[in-house]
Amino acid sequence: MKKNKKNSLVKSILDTGIFLFTVLIITYLCLTFVTQRTEVKGTSMEPTLYEGDNIMIDKLSYHFRSPKRKEVICFYSENKKEILIKRVIGLPGETVRIEGGGIFIDGKEINDYIGGLNYAGRAVNDVVLSEDEFFVIGDNRQDSIDSRYQEIGNIKKDKILGRAFWLFYPFDRIRMVK
Numbered sequence: 001m002k003k004n005k006k007n008s009l010v011k012s013i014l015d016t017g018i019f020l021f022t023v024l025i026i027t028y029l030c031l032t033f034v035t036q037r038t039e040v041k042g043t044s045m046e047p048t049l050y051e052g053d054n055i056m057i058d059k060l061s062y063h064f065r066s067p068k069r070k071e072v073i074c075f076y077s078e079n080k081k082e083i084l085i086k087r088v089i090g091l092p093g094e095t096v097r098i099e100g101g102g103i104f105i106d107g108k109e110i111n112d113y114i115g116g117l118n119y120a121g122r123a124v125n126d127v128v129l130s131e132d133e134f135f136v137i138g139d140n141r142q143d144s145i146d147s148r149y150q151e152i153g154n155i156k157k158d159k160i161l162g163r164a165f166w167l168f169y170p171f172d173r174i175r176m177v178k
Contacts, residue, residue: 034060036162038074038083044138044145045085048072048177054169055085055177059162066092066157067134072164072177075136075155085164086146090127090135092157098123098148103137117141121148132157 031037040053049055049072057074067073067088074083089103089110090096097104098120102111118141127147129135133154138144146152164177 034058038085040085041082043143044140045072045087046140046143048087048139049085049164049167052170053167053173055164056166056168057083057162058165061163062157062160067160067163073134073136073155074161074164075159076161078151083161084152086136086138086144086155088134089137089147090129092129092131092133094129094135096123096127096129096135096147097125119148122150122153123148127154129154134160 036057036059038055038057040049040051040055043051069088069091071088072085073088074085076082077084090105094105095107097107098117101117102109103117104110123135127135133156135147136152136155137146137148147154167173167175167177
């Protein structure tokens with residue numbers, strides 16, 4: 001009788017250990033290949049995202065599809081020392097131009113974005129995107145270094161880490177990122 005209880009206890013401990021190990025492996029795989037947490041630095045995405053906000057990045061979607069216009073993407077800076085967060089404006093194969101405060105895609109003005117485009121930067125002339133490039137702009141147009149600037153330029157698809165999809169901290173602002 002005692003031997004059965006001892007075997008049962010050992011089996012229970014072993015089962016629990018295997019369960020916890022499996023949970024840790026699945027969590028690691030999800031955090032490595034499916035999602036990633038990052039903290040917003042700077043004010044370039046205000047009023048959508050504020051400095052210190054913590055967001056989750058969906059790293060899986062763009063393996064199956066390309067970013068869409070208006071999506072908030074995360075990508076590595078040129079030196080790969082920081083993650084930048086901006087909104088997709090121009091898609092591969094399109095021509096982007098900023099004139100008179102408006103954004104023109106293939107010659108047609110789009111006006112459903114947050115205003116304040118006083119500075120056109122390199123988009124004062126037509127910016128032609130290749131088949132793997134995106135044109136991005138921060139929502140805070142006055143305080144955003146983005147595709148309008150040479151140091152950021154067009155974003156190649158292979159530099160994109162993923163799509164910002166969930167703001168989870170601070171807790172009073174928890175929501176999906178749109």
